[in-house]
Amino acid sequence: MKRRLQRFRISRLAATSTIATLAAAMTVGLTTAPADAAPGAVGAATIVARLTGPGAMNDTVGRHNIVGTDLGVMWDNGHGEILTAFGDTQSFNGWSLLYGELFYWRSNVLLRSRDHYLADGMSFSSHAGRPGHAKRLLKPNVRREVTIIPTAGVAANGAQYMTVMSVKKWASPGIWQTNWSGLVKSTDNGQNWKAVDAFRPNGGGNRKFQMGAFLKVGKTLYYYGTPDGRWGAVYLARVDEKDIEKLGKWEYFSYGRWVRNNPGSATPVMPAPTGELSVAWNDYLGKYISLAQADNGAMLRTADSPMGPWSRGQLIAPSSDPYTGYAPYIHPWSKGSTLYFTYSISLGYQVYLMRLQLRK
Numbered sequence: 001m002k003r004r005l006q007r008f009r010i011s012r013l014a015a016t017s018t019i020a021t022l023a024a025a026m027t028v029g030l031t032t033a034p035a036d037a038a039p040g041a042v043g044a045a046t047i048v049a050r051l052t053g054p055g056a057m058n059d060t061v062g063r064h065n066i067v068g069t070d071l072g073v074m075w076d077n078g079h080g081e082i083l084t085a086f087g088d089t090q091s092f093n094g095w096s097l098l099y100g101e102l103f104y105w106r107s108n109v110l111l112r113s114r115d116h117y118l119a120d121g122m123s124f125s126s127h128a129g130r131p132g133h134a135k136r137l138l139k140p141n142v143r144r145e146v147t148i149i150p151t152a153g154v155a156a157n158g159a160q161y162m163t164v165m166s167v168k169k170w171a172s173p174g175i176w177q178t179n180w181s182g183l184v185k186s187t188d189n190g191q192n193w194k195a196v197d198a199f200r201p202n203g204g205g206n207r208k209f210q211m212g213a214f215l216k217v218g219k220t221l222y223y224y225g226t227p228d229g230r231w232g233a234v235y236l237a238r239v240d241e242k243d244i245e246k247l248g249k250w251e252y253f254s255y256g257r258w259v260r261n262n263p264g265s266a267t268p269v270m271p272a273p274t275g276e277l278s279v280a281w282n283d284y285l286g287k288y289i290s291l292a293q294a295d296n297g298a299m300l301r302t303a304d305s306p307m308g309p310w311s312r313g314q315l316i317a318p319s320s321d322p323y324t325g326y327a328p329y330i331h332p333w334s335k336g337s338t339l340y341f342t343y344s345i346s347l348g349y350q351v352y353l354m355r356l357q358l359r360k
Contacts, residue, residue: 038311042357049121064134068349072342075153085150106136154214174230205264230275233268276327291328298328
């Protein structure tokens with residue numbers, strides 16, 4: 001995301017009593033697993049390697065024309081590759097100097113990886129775009145939106161899907177406003193993307209699903225949604241894979257039951273404040289796991305079912321270490337007791353691969 005430097009300066013002032021009150025109100029109806037019953041991490045996550053930018057393990061400047069970027073939303077494309085979608089991306093372009101900026105910004109890019117050995121980092125093999133330049137996937141309408149940001153991805157029905165959010169404006173750290181969230185589709189392995197008729201305006205029940213994370217279980221797609229920013233609770237929806245483009249077929253988890261075509265009925269499955277999350281099944285723990293950004297850093301939660309109850313959470317990457325870190329996205333090919341995830345660090349505006357040791 002294009003997060004100006006002032007938005008990156010982490011301040012505890014953001015945790016005001018007003019926000020705390022709103023966060024508490026967003027957890028009505030939530031149940032959590034007992035803290036002592038939940039497996040988790042041995043300790044804090046550690047950096048494996050920097051993936052992007054000058055001097056990184058990948059030559060993203062020379063091969064993909066990426067100087068700086070963030071996020072790194074990953075999913076398995078079903079054909080032996082990990083697709084990785086990034087947010088607002090910097091490159092050098094003389095034209096940007098005419099507008100008073102050192103870097104040229106393009107809203108979103110996609111890289112591909114076939115790297116199964118993650119202990120020394122994650123290498124990228126190709127990108128969407130012409131040789132030497134990872135192209136912008138979706139062009140924002142600058143009269144209505146600042147940018148379009150990918151929030152989740154999944155392979156379904158022989159195609160690739162992403163949910164994206166239209167950012168109306170950035171505010172203080174962890175707070176931004178969206179116009180809408182929507183579903184986009186690629187039938188050529190992420191090279192080109194088109195919107196499908198599945199938009200969620202930022203209002204009413206759809207406000208709960210402005211950002212999110214996919215979890216695929218058999219032919220069922222679960223979608224964990226949050227409001228815009230990092231201060232909302234997490235809500236749950238599901239749909240049969242074949243109906244992903246039909247919002248009227250989606251069901252929403254409400255007080256322990258499923259309600260069709262009514263996002264407003266959804267009740268929290270994880271507490272506020274939570275944002276920029278990812279969810280996956282972990283064979284080692286034999287549980288579903290979630291990584292998400294909270295007000296004090298990245299949190300790990302576990303559950304026996306996609307619906308929960310989810311554990312209270314364990315802080316695995318404090319906001320001070322690495323400093324200004326955000327957006328933990330699970331690598332789908334993590335195996336055994338080691339969990340790998342991408343993590344953005346705003347100081348320098350780059351994406352890193354992180355390692356976390358799990359305990360049963």
